Amino acid sequence: MRAFVLHPDIKSNPSRRLPEHGLAEAVSLAAALPAMEVVGAEVVRLPRLHPGMLFGSGKVEELAARFKALDVGLVLVDGPVSPVQQRNLEKEWGVKLLDRTGLILEIFADRARTREGVLQVELAALSYQRTRLVRAWTHLERQRGGFGFVGGPGETQIEADRRAIDDQVIRLKRQLAKVVKTRELHRAARKKVPFPIVALVGYTNAGKSTLFNRVTGAEVLAKDMLFATLDPTMRAMVLPPAGSGPGRKIILSDTVGFISDLPTQLVAAFRATLEEVLAADLIVHVRDIAHPESAEQAADVMDILGSLGVNKATPFLEVWNKVDLVDGTAREALIAQARQRDDVLAVSAVTGEGVDALLERISQGFDEATTQRTLILPFSDGKRHAWLHAQGVVEAETQDESGWTLSLRWTARQEKRFRDL
Known part of the structure; x- marks a missing residue:
């Protein structure tokens, strides 16, 4: 279908993004749908929204002529469009119209x-x-004739x-x-397993799935396309050893990408999926550092994580991906800047540059400091007693009529898991 993309730039409602970059993202969204041919795109600057038709009458007539000349069958408006505006514009232009929410829903329906x-x-x-x-x-x-009080x-x-x-x-x-109950049961089962969970999060098309595939050997769909991944994927993997012992086993989770102005209907519907992030022991925020609005994308991701209620105490690591797409001195400056921070690594998931250093950093992060603690558990708490032994944190144990007295050495992460049991 031949489509035309419009990005309204409303003066009274400024965005943190440049309108040209917003238009480029909207075109990429349209291209993510199969059989969609984008034949034109335009930023429409407006002093304010027109309640009846979104745009002024002159602009509506100008666009109608252009759509007819280009044989456009679908117009995509990158922003909210009310039902009345949608009805009026479709009537004026003789085309099908989708707003940003409708377009993202179409993509999700195609990919799920x-x-x-x-x-x-x-x-x-x-x-x-x-x-x-x-x-x-x-x-x-026109059916509502006569007295207005009868429908x-x-x-x-x-x-x-x-x-x-x-x-x-x-x-x-x-x-x-x-289905959610099943996911909760799986999550509860994973809590009993002494493997940390690492969640990859980030803006859509930041390279999460490419990174996931490189470090796990999986074959998750990874394309230069918005919302290539919808369904979360989890894989067990072994990290490189941080010391002389064997490498630590972790569970790595690839999640759906975020996007600015993510429809509220989708946030609500996908909450069970996104809640995988809440159970993570480490969140790895993958950023497309080569994108001109990387900082704005990162801000959108943090806003969504905040709305999900992600615990601020959860360890956080930032990955500046796609450094292979940055040239010359800018690339050197980025890598130097990343080296100055403990919570940032510059990598290329495509070439593998920096990925080994990332895995080592994740491994070091789980070699946490331990604290000693004495704990009294009643005999009725056999489940948690068995979990502590499975974790290998029990150094000594005695029994009396009140239950077990345990001498423990554990990490803050293990203590948090124990409290959640």
């Missing part, structure tokens, strides 16, 4: 593969559609559709609750 992913996307799409029922019944607008068939039809969507939402939520 697991049962959980499909359910999450369906739930988000229904929540979005419910607010836009007004569009579907424009042919019944006609159009109103009845909209209400019937709304009830049908609500019933479908309830059904999907029940199905998703079962």
Whole structure:
């Protein structure tokens, strides 16, 4: 389908991003959909939003002529569009229109593969559609004649559709609750295993899956494309030894990429998936350091992590990926800057540069300081007693009528896991 992308730059609502970069991202989003041919793109500067048609009447007429000349069938507006604005613009232009939320939902619907992913996307799409029922019944607008206090068939039809969507939402939520319960059971099972969890997070297309594949040997889809990964993937791997002993085993998690203005429906629907990050012992924030708005992307990621309730005490490591795409002195300056910080590493997931140093840094991070502690457990707490022995933190143990008295040496991470059992 031939598509045209519009990025409204509203003077009264400034963004942290340059409008040209916002337009480029919107074009990349459009290109992520199969069979989509982007034939044009434009930043439309507006002093304010027009409630009826988003743009002024002159601009609407100008764009209508251009769309007709280019044989455009779909217009993508990179921002929120109200149902009334969408209806009016589609009527004026004679095209199908999608706003940013609708476009991202289309991409997610195309990419979801697991049962959980499909359910999450369906739930988000229904929540979005419910607010836009007004569009579907424009042919019944004139039915409301006579006295205004009696609703006609159009109103009845909209209400019937709304009830049908609500019933479908309830059904999907029940199905998703079962899947979420399974995920919680898997998460609880992993808590019993003495392997730390490392979560890769970052803006979409920052290179998380490429890095994940390089260090684990997995074959997760990795493309230069927004939202190449939707379904989280976890792999066990062995880190290089930090000292003379064997390498530590960890579980590495590749998560869905974040994006600015991520639709609220998707944040809600994918919360169970994103909550994998909450269980992590280490969060690795992968940044596309070659992107002109890398800092703004990083700020968006941190905003979303904050909205998820990620514990600020969780250890954090920042990876400046794609240094192979940075040239000359700028590249040298980036690498020098990264070396001056303990929580940053410059790498290239494609060439492998810096990846060994990253794994060593992760390994060192888990060789934490230990503290000694005496703990009294009742005999009824056999589950936690067995977990402590499985962790290898018990140095001595005695018993009396009150239970076990344990002498422990453990890390802060192990103590946190124990409290969560």
